[in-house]
Amino acid sequence: AQKITQTQPGMFVQEKEAVTLDCTYDTSDQSYGLFWYKQPSSGEMIFLIYQGSYDEQNATEGRYSLNFQKARKSANLVISASQLGDSAMYFCAMSVGTALIFGKGTTLSVSS
Amino acid sequence: GAGVSQTPSNKVTEKGKYVELRCDPISGHTALYWYRQSLGQGPEFLIYFQGTGAADDSGLPNDRFFAVRPEGSVSTLKIQRTERGDSAVYLCASSLTGGRGTEAFFGQGTRLTVV
Numbered sequence: 534a535q536k537i538t539q540t541q542p543g544m545f546v547q548e549k550e551a552v553t554l555d556c557t558y559d560t561s562d563q564s565y566g567l568f569w570y571k572q573p574s575s576g577e578m579i580f581l582i583y584q585g586s587y588d589e590q591n592a593t594e595g596r597y598s599l600n601f602q603k604a605r606k607s608a609n610l611v612i613s614a615s616q617l618g619d620s621a622m623y624f625c626a627m628s629v630g631t632a633l634i635f636g637k638g639t640t641l642s643v644s645s
Numbered sequence: 646g647a648g649v650s651q652t653p654s655n656k657v658t659e660k661g662k663y664v665e666l667r668c669d670p671i672s673g674h675t676a677l678y679w680y681r682q683s684l685g686q687g688p689e690f691l692i693y694f695q696g697t698g699a700a701d702d703s704g705l706p707n708d709r710f711f712a713v714r715p716e717g718s719v720s721t722l723k724i725q726r727t728e729r730g731d732s733a734v735y736l737c738a739s740s741l742t743g744g745r746g747t748e749a750f751f752g753q754g755t756r757l758t759v760v
Contacts, residue, residue, distance in 0.1 A: 537687075568748075570751075575753065576734065576753050576754050576756075577751055577752070577753045577754070578688070578736065578738070578751035579751075580748050580749070580750070583748065624687050624688070626687075630701065631693045631695075631700055631701045631743060632678065632690040632693055632701060632704065633678075633680075633688075633690065633749060634690065635687030635688050635689070636687050637685075637686055637687050638686075638687050
């Protein structure tokens, strides 16, 4: 069965520090994609970063990087130099067929 | 507008009533998705359209839920005989082609409350 697990309900970090949000996945498919989305209190889902299962390099997008460890089936999100505006819910998601399967999310709180 | 638009943003309805939720995707996007997000949970897949056809409706919870996309753009999610357990945020997303690595753009959702 396809499944995404995010074990950290909440994370706290100080401004300018780096933070890692954990994500593990389960699939028997060889071809899949992994996504991270940010959901602020306004409710919209904002795409952050994507990693394909065949991509050899870890994906990076500005302050976001995805630490992809295929053998361990993990796809952790690293946010460098946290900002107050990073406070939000973060979802890891996987695409195998036509739909995205989401984890339960991690709430990130950034303090000054 | 440039993004995915969902109307209404909020809907309160009485148990047993019928509701329609509308999604206007990004122009030119052939793939359209509906998700349901309950409080404290991640979005849960409901249905996927490729063009006018429902390519995957495996996430619809029961036959009270139905969705259409007659002209391949705007989609309507229809819920009959609403129940209190249907209360959630209903999210719509669209993507250019619907391929595995294609980024999906989400609307701000419709918050449905069944009283």
